[in-house]
Amino acid sequence: MGCAISGVTPKSGGDGNADVGLPHLSDNQIQMIKESWKVIRDDIAKVGIIMFVRLFETHPECKDVFFLFRDVEDLERLRNSRELRAHGLRVMSFIEKSVARLDQLERLEALAIELGKSHYRYNAPPKYYSYVGAEFICAVQPILKEQWTPDLEEAWKTMFLYVTGLMKQGYQEEERMRLQQDSTSPKERPDKRNTAL
Template identity: 65%
Template sequence: SSSETTVDDWINSIFFYFWRLFDTHPECKDAFLVFRDIDDLETLRNSRELRAHSLSIMSFIEKTVARIDQDELLFELILDLGKKHYQYNVLPKYYQASLAEFIQAVQPVLKEHWSSDLEEAWKVNRFAQ
């Protein structure tokens, strides 16, 4: 059915999330060496690196879902991601800035699966505090 969500829909939503994040909070580009000095949003829109990072996030989401009932593996996966972001000096303020953009990007992809409870869960996550 044409209403089904595809992997491309997810990748595009994540790409859109970053593009909007960098538009509304350009300071978040500082967490990305490759995007740090790019001021033109059209250059970002056409960036292979940004598309590749979006694909990487989609892959992480898939791995997370696949391990949702395997607490130890899920913990290791998330801990590893946290360590990488720490090494890249991704500051808590970047997570705070990104939350509204993330919600705006994924809500249309989740369609009827989106709910006010789900939105609240994202808003109270520890990264956004």
């Protein structure tokens, strides 16, 4: 049982972006995730910090997305950062909402797509999304101890692949909309007064 998300992967086009082939969670996987979340949620602040410190250790390029942490080299300083704790709690809150909506996929889809759109506005590209899921899995294994099984790991991996696939869709929708807006914005339109006759 490693800490990387592997196995079930969304279908993707040649550019590596997910399309309609998002993974499917079985009823049994949903139940396993919900049961394990009852234990994890008691340590959400701790998990959030561990997850992001590990993310910055294993993928230091991710810090470029985070304005507040971009220049922080001291990981101990990060562990004690109020800002990192706050961001970790926001991510854990999103995970909690995702778990709660596993039985209401339309609501989960809307939530994840909207988060993907906001990540476009934050300039946080989809290539980083799967890293967070992998670090979450590493952070919760010690908390769940003997409850952690290969089946539970696969369930969490599948959930993260599903959610990040939807986030990528949201990111791409926002990107397309912004590009269309930019191409039709007034500054791009020729000024009729200045055109040659």
